[in-house]
Amino acid sequence: MDVMPKWADVVLVPLFSLLLAAFLSALLILAIGESPSEALSLMVQGTLLRSAGWGYMLYYTTNFIFTGLAVSVAFHASLFNIGGEGQAMMGGLGVSLVCLFIPWPHWSLAIVGASVGAAVFGMIWAGLPAYLQAKRGSHIVITTIMFNFIAAGVLNFFLVGALKPKGSMDPATANFPASTHLPTFEDMAQLVGFEKMFRSAPANVSFFIALLACVAVWYLIWRSPLGYEIRALGKSGPAARYAGIGSVKVIMITMMISGALCGLMAINTTQGESERLILNFTEGAGFIGIAVALMGRSHPLGVLLAALLFGFLYQGGAELALWTKIPRELIIVIQALVILFTGALTMMVRAPLERLFLMAWRG
Amino acid sequence: MDFLTLVQVLDSSLRLATPLLLACLAGLFSERAGIFDIGLExxxxxxxxxxxxxxxxTGSVWVGLLAGIGASVMLSAIHGLxxxxxxxxxxxxxxxxxxxxAGLTVVIAQAWFGQGGRTPPLQSGGRFEPINFPGAVPSKEMADAGPLMQLYSELLSGHSLLVYFALLTVPISWFVLYKTRFGLRLRAVGENPAAVDTAGISVIGMRYAAVIICGILCGIAGAYLATALQANFTKDMSAGRGFIALAALIFAKWRPWYALGACLLFGFFFAVDNRFQxxxxxxxxxxxxxxxxxxxxxxxVWRKSLLDKVVLGGLGLGIVFVSALIVNSAWSAGLGTQIKIPVVFIQSLPYILTVVVLAGFVxxxxxxxxxxxxxxxxK
Structure with a gap:
C-alpha cells in the first residue's frame, strides 16, 4: 500500500488537489469571459500587498482555524461533524449572553468569559447529537445537519424576540458594552507605533486564541491519553473496545471538544468584529471547516495553512466581486472542488502520483 | 377557521410537498441501493x-425540464464516480x-443574465401551467361552491402536471422496488452486496442505476421549483428542501408510501407557516x-445510566424551565392568556421530528x- 513516502502523501496529495481545483476554477473564469491571470493578480493585490488585506484575510482565517480544528478532531474519531454551523451559532448566543449581561471591567477578562460561554454553548449543541450517536445509534451526520437548522431557528427566535433591543428593527442584539470590545490588529499596530497599519480591518486578538487552539489540539491528539483513545476509536471501533476504551465516553468527549471549538469561532465574529450578535454571522464558516480539515489532513499545522489559504480566497473573492463581474460565489465553487478532490476523489488524485513514485522506485 | 381555509391550506400543502416527495423518492432509490446521498439539495x-x-x-418548458434533469444526472454521475x-x-x-x-448556479446565472444570480421571469410556454379539471369552479366563485366542489376544484384540480406526476411516482416506486426483479436486486445491493455479486449480478451496475434514477427524480424536483411553483430561478431557491427530503426519508423509514405521508406532513407544516403568521x-x-x-x-431516565440522566434529564429540566417562563409571563393576565407560538418553531418542526425519530423514541x-x-x- 505504501508506495509513496509519508511526506509525499501529506504534501503532494493536497497540493495536487489544489492545483486541480485551481485549474478548473480558471476554466470557469475563462468560460464566463474574464481573465484568470488578472483575477489572480487582483486577489493577490487586494489581499497580500496591503496590510488591510492581511487584516481581513487573518480575520477569516481565525474563523476557519476554529471550524477546521473542530472538524479535524471529530475526523480523528471517525466522526463527521457537519454541524459546525449550528454549533457556531449557539456559540454566538453564548458570547452575547456573557457580554451583555455581565459587567466586565476589561476586555482581557471579557474574552475569557466569552470564550467559556461560546465553548459551553457549542459543546451543548454538539453534545446532543453525540449522545444520540453514542447511546441510540442515530447517524451523527444527519442529526448534526438537523441541529444546524434547529440552531438557525433558535437564533432567529432570540434575535427577533428576547434579545432585540426595544424599538430596533434589526434582528440583532444591542451593541456590546465598550469594555468588552477586543483590540484589533489596527489597535495593536498603533500601540507599537505603526499608525497606518491594518486600517479598519476586522482581525483581532482572537487570532492568537486560534493559534493557541492549534497547539492545544496538537497536544490533545498526539500527546495525551485521551487523544490516543480518540485515534484508536477512529481507526477501529472493535479494536478500541477490546483495548478497554469506552466508545460512548470517547464519542461524547470528542464531539463536545469539536462543538466547543466551533463555538469559539463566535468570539472572533461576534465579540471581535460586529460587537453584537447578528443573523447569519457564521457565513458558512462551519462548512468551510470541512474543506480546511480535509485539505489540512486533520493536522493542526495543515489546518493552519489551509485556513490561511481559505482566508486568502475569501478576502480575494471579495476583491473580485468588487472589481470584476465574478461574484463571490466563485469561492464556494473552489471550496466544493477542494472538498471533492481531497475528500471524495482521493483515489483519482493519488493514483497518478503513486504511479509516478512506482516508476521512480523501479528506476 | 372555515372549511375553505382548510382546503386552501391542504392545497398549498400538496404544492409544497411535491418537490419534497420527488427528492425523497430520489433519496429512497439511492439509499436503498446503499449509496447515501447528502447531495439531494x-x-x-x-x-x-x-x-x-x-x-x-428556448421558450419551451419541456426542453428546460430535460436540461434540468440532465444537470442533476451529471451531478449524480460525479457522486457515483x-x-x-x-x-x-x-x-x-x-x-x-x-x-x-450553490456556487456554480450563481456564478453562471450572473454571467448569463447579470441579474444578481437570478434568471429572468418565465413567460407562458416557458413554465408549467395549472391544469384545470373539467367542471372545476374558478377561484373567484370558490366561496359560493359546496364543500365537495371546493375539495374538487381547489385541492384536486388546478395543479401543474408535475404535481400529479409526483403523486404517481409513489405507486410506481413501490411497484418497481417491491414487485420487480430490478427492485429486489436494488434493495439487496443495499443490504448485502456480496450476496448479489455471488448471484452474478453487477453491484456496480445496480448502484449506478439507482444513482441515475435519483438524479432524474431530483432533476424533476428542481424543475418543478423554478418552472411550476415559481416562474424563475433565485439564488439558493432550494432553501434546504433537499435536507428536509432526507429527513422525510428517515421519517418514512425508507419506504415509498410512508414517504408520501411524511412529505405531505412536512408540506403541511410549510403551508401552515405560510398561511398563519x-x-x-x-x-x-x-x-x-x-x-x-x-x-x-x-x-x-429514572433507572438509566448517569449519561442518560444528565443529557435527557437536563433536556427535561430545560423544558420545565421554558414552561415555567410561559406560566410566569401569563400569570398576571390569567392562565387562559393566548400565547403566540413562534413561527420558527413551526419551521423547525420537520427537523425536530426527524431527530426524535432518529433517536428511536418513536x-x-x-x-x-x-x-x-x-x-x-x-480478488
Whole structure:
C-alpha cells in the first residue's frame, strides 16, 4: 500500500488537489469571459500587498482555524461533524449572553468569559447529537445537519424576540458594552507605533486564541491519553473496545471538544468584529471547516495553512466581486472542488502520483 | 377557521410537498441501493437553475425540464464516480456536490443574465401551467361552491402536471422496488452486496442505476421549483428542501408510501407557516403539554445510566424551565392568556421530528445495512 513516502502523501496529495481545483476554477473564469491571470493578480493585490488585506484575510482565517480544528478532531474519531454551523451559532448566543449581561471591567477578562460561554454553548449543541450517536445509534451526520437548522431557528427566535433591543428593527442584539470590545490588529499596530497599519480591518486578538487552539489540539491528539483513545476509536471501533476504551465516553468527549471549538469561532465574529450578535454571522464558516480539515489532513499545522489559504480566497473573492463581474460565489465553487478532490476523489488524485513514485522506485 | 381555509391550506400543502416527495423518492432509490446521498439539495438547486435558464432561452418548458434533469444526472454521475467507482467517502462527496451547485448556479446565472444570480421571469410556454379539471369552479366563485366542489376544484384540480406526476411516482416506486426483479436486486445491493455479486449480478451496475434514477427524480424536483411553483430561478431557491427530503426519508423509514405521508406532513407544516403568521394557544395548554413531555423524559431516565440522566434529564429540566417562563409571563393576565407560538418553531418542526425519530423514541428507523459502505469485490 505504501508506495509513496509519508511526506509525499501529506504534501503532494493536497497540493495536487489544489492545483486541480485551481485549474478548473480558471476554466470557469475563462468560460464566463474574464481573465484568470488578472483575477489572480487582483486577489493577490487586494489581499497580500496591503496590510488591510492581511487584516481581513487573518480575520477569516481565525474563523476557519476554529471550524477546521473542530472538524479535524471529530475526523480523528471517525466522526463527521457537519454541524459546525449550528454549533457556531449557539456559540454566538453564548458570547452575547456573557457580554451583555455581565459587567466586565476589561476586555482581557471579557474574552475569557466569552470564550467559556461560546465553548459551553457549542459543546451543548454538539453534545446532543453525540449522545444520540453514542447511546441510540442515530447517524451523527444527519442529526448534526438537523441541529444546524434547529440552531438557525433558535437564533432567529432570540434575535427577533428576547434579545432585540426595544424599538430596533434589526434582528440583532444591542451593541456590546465598550469594555468588552477586543483590540484589533489596527489597535495593536498603533500601540507599537505603526499608525497606518491594518486600517479598519476586522482581525483581532482572537487570532492568537486560534493559534493557541492549534497547539492545544496538537497536544490533545498526539500527546495525551485521551487523544490516543480518540485515534484508536477512529481507526477501529472493535479494536478500541477490546483495548478497554469506552466508545460512548470517547464519542461524547470528542464531539463536545469539536462543538466547543466551533463555538469559539463566535468570539472572533461576534465579540471581535460586529460587537453584537447578528443573523447569519457564521457565513458558512462551519462548512468551510470541512474543506480546511480535509485539505489540512486533520493536522493542526495543515489546518493552519489551509485556513490561511481559505482566508486568502475569501478576502480575494471579495476583491473580485468588487472589481470584476465574478461574484463571490466563485469561492464556494473552489471550496466544493477542494472538498471533492481531497475528500471524495482521493483515489483519482493519488493514483497518478503513486504511479509516478512506482516508476521512480523501479528506476 | 372555515372549511375553505382548510382546503386552501391542504392545497398549498400538496404544492409544497411535491418537490419534497420527488427528492425523497430520489433519496429512497439511492439509499436503498446503499449509496447515501447528502447531495439531494445540490441536485435540486442545479436542476432548478438549468431548467429555468434553458426554458427562458428556448421558450419551451419541456426542453428546460430535460436540461434540468440532465444537470442533476451529471451531478449524480460525479457522486457515483466518487462513491461507487473510486470508493470515496459518500458523505463528503454529497457535501461537495451541494457546494458545487450553490456556487456554480450563481456564478453562471450572473454571467448569463447579470441579474444578481437570478434568471429572468418565465413567460407562458416557458413554465408549467395549472391544469384545470373539467367542471372545476374558478377561484373567484370558490366561496359560493359546496364543500365537495371546493375539495374538487381547489385541492384536486388546478395543479401543474408535475404535481400529479409526483403523486404517481409513489405507486410506481413501490411497484418497481417491491414487485420487480430490478427492485429486489436494488434493495439487496443495499443490504448485502456480496450476496448479489455471488448471484452474478453487477453491484456496480445496480448502484449506478439507482444513482441515475435519483438524479432524474431530483432533476424533476428542481424543475418543478423554478418552472411550476415559481416562474424563475433565485439564488439558493432550494432553501434546504433537499435536507428536509432526507429527513422525510428517515421519517418514512425508507419506504415509498410512508414517504408520501411524511412529505405531505412536512408540506403541511410549510403551508401552515405560510398561511398563519399568528398561531395562538392558551398558556395553560402549552405549559401542560411541555410539562407532560418533561415528565415523560424524566420518568424514562429514572433507572438509566448517569449519561442518560444528565443529557435527557437536563433536556427535561430545560423544558420545565421554558414552561415555567410561559406560566410566569401569563400569570398576571390569567392562565387562559393566548400565547403566540413562534413561527420558527413551526419551521423547525420537520427537523425536530426527524431527530426524535432518529433517536428511536418513536419507532426506530433502521437504514439499509450496507448504506454508505463502498463495495469491494474480493480478488
Amino acid at each position: 445540490g441536485k435540486i438547486l442545479a436542476a432548478a437553475f438549468v431548467s429555468a435558464a434553458i426554458a427562458y432561452i 466518487a462513491s461507487i467507482t473510486l470508493r470515496g467517502d459518500q458523505i463528503i462527496s454529497g457535501v461537495a456536490i451541494n457546494f458545487l451547485a 399568528n398561531i395562538l394557544l392558551p398558556a395553560w395548554a402549552i405549559s401542560s403539554v411541555l410539562l407532560l413531555l418533561a415528565l415523560g423524559l424524566l420518568a424514562y 419507532g426506530k428507523a433502521i437504514p439499509p445495512r450496507s448504506g454508505g459502505v463502498p463495495y469491494m469485490k474480493e
